[in-house]
Amino acid sequence: MKAAVLHGPNDIRVEELEIPALEPDEILVKVMATGICGSDLPRVLGDAAHHYPIVLGHEFAGTVERVGGGVTRVKTGDRVVGVPLKPCRKCEDCRSGHFAxxxxxxxxxxxxxxxxxxxVALPESNAIPFGEEISFEExxxxxxxxxxxxxxxxxxFQGGEHVAVLGGGNIGLLVLQWARILGAREVTVFDIDEERLSTARQLGADHTVNTLRPGFEDDWKRLTAGKGFGIVMETAGSDVTMRLSFELAANKAKVCFVGTPVRELTFSHKQFELMNRKEFTLTGSWMSYSAPFPGKEWELTLHFLRKxxxxxKGIVFRQFDLDGIxxxxxxxxxxxxxxxxxxxLNR
Ligand SMILES: [Zn+2]
Ligand SMILES: [Zn+2]
Known part of the structure; x- marks a missing residue:
């Protein structure tokens, strides 16, 4: 089969590999569409890969080509979403449903x-079937x-709050959409790129703020009558937006760090003190799983796609054949x- 194999930093080669052999509980999926994630960038452009050679790619959908002898639920020909995490299912965290x-x-x-x-080969418990009404790209x-x-x-999050989304990247634009589906009062997206902010407005952002614009602080203060935001979702993983999230938080707000920091992060004591003064709650979020595996996050995504x-589709920038990786x-x-x-895409 054709595969994009990472041999080292900046060294991806499209070459022939053996089709993976299956364990009894596994299925073989013919990949139809697969995404490039922000987390893949340091693996490809830097030295963050777990080992070499490796085939990356953890966002994918395709059709079931073959099933192992112990597979009971998934059938050949099914259209499935792949779930990338393979938790041990034995440790205390797994038994508590904290798979991530x-x-x-x-x-x-x-x-x-x-x-x-x-x-790609995966356990059948890592495959979620879906119908014709959803495309492989979605x-x-x-x-x-x-x-x-x-x-x-x-x-x-229970809705009713004005939500600030820091970062109009893929995760930011998805947090925006979910905040609206779940009943946000309004959503304001912050970014440094006008094109991303324009996409955010197309996807339903009530307001957008370009943080490169001098005096942008006046914009968000006006939008919140000086109070700040009840919910602040940091999705960029940048030290600038992580500090900004402390400024944007209203008293008693909830601040969530979704973006993964990639550099040293420094707060002045004055900035950090904002957490004390405002008594906001800061939470980190990691991956996408809850019990029962893989979690309602996945089922609800398919449900609201169907709805x-x-x-x-609105967050897709470009599509390439696998050969064009x-x-x-x-x-x-x-x-x-x-x-x-x-x-x-595999076409
Ligand atoms: Zn990812
Ligand atoms: Zn475990």
Whole structure:
């Protein structure tokens, strides 16, 4: 089969690999669409890969080509979304339903070969069937949608609040959509890129704020009558937005860090003191899982896709054939050139 194999930093080669052999509980999925995630960038452009050679790719959907002898639920020909986390299911965290906190996990597309290939093997418990009404391109984005929903569920979001979303990247645009579906009073998206902010407005943002604009603080203070936001969702993982989230928080707010920091993070004592003064709650969010595995984040994504209330096509920036994967990464090498999700298709 064809696969995009990462051999080292900046070294992806599309080459022939053996089709993966199946364990009895596993299925072989012919990948139809697969996403490039922000977390893949340091693996490809830097040295963050778990090992080499490896096939990355953990956001994917396709059709079931073959099933192992012990598979009971999934059938050949089913259209399925792939779930990348393989928790041990034995440790205390797993038994408590905290699969993302499992220390003995494996992960399709970071620890074992993933979906930037014609075929990928996964346990049947990691496959969610879906119908013809959802496209493979949309289904490949169920994972990042589940990440966004998980964060809002984690902080107990119940609607009615003005939500600030920091970062208009893929996760930010998905948090925006989920905040609206779950009944946000209003959603304001913050970013430094006008094109991303324009996409945010198309996807339903009530307000957008360009934080490169001098005096942008006046904008959000006006929008919240000086009070700040009851819910602050940080999705960029940048030190600038992490500090800004402390400024944006209203008294007694909920602040959630969804973005993964990639640099040293420093707060002045005055900035940090805002947490004391405002008595806001700061929470971190990790991945997209809850019990029963993989969690309602996944099922709700498929449900609201069917309802037409979740627009996953709206976050797609470009689509490439798997053969064109290096063209996709050439775009990532140009700072600011990628304005949304890039999908790889097997056509
Ligand atoms: Zn990801
Ligand atoms: Zn475990």
């Amino acid at each position: 906190q499992c220390k003995h996990y494996s992960f399709i597309g970071s620890r074992v070969n993933g979906s930037w290939a014609e075929y 289904a490949a984005l169920v994972e990042p949608s589940a990440v966004a929903l998980h964060a809002l569920q984690l902080i107990g 037409g209330l979740l627009n996953l 290096n063209d996709a990464f050439d775009l990532y090498r140009q700072p600011g050139a990628v304005k949304g999700k890039i999908l790889l």
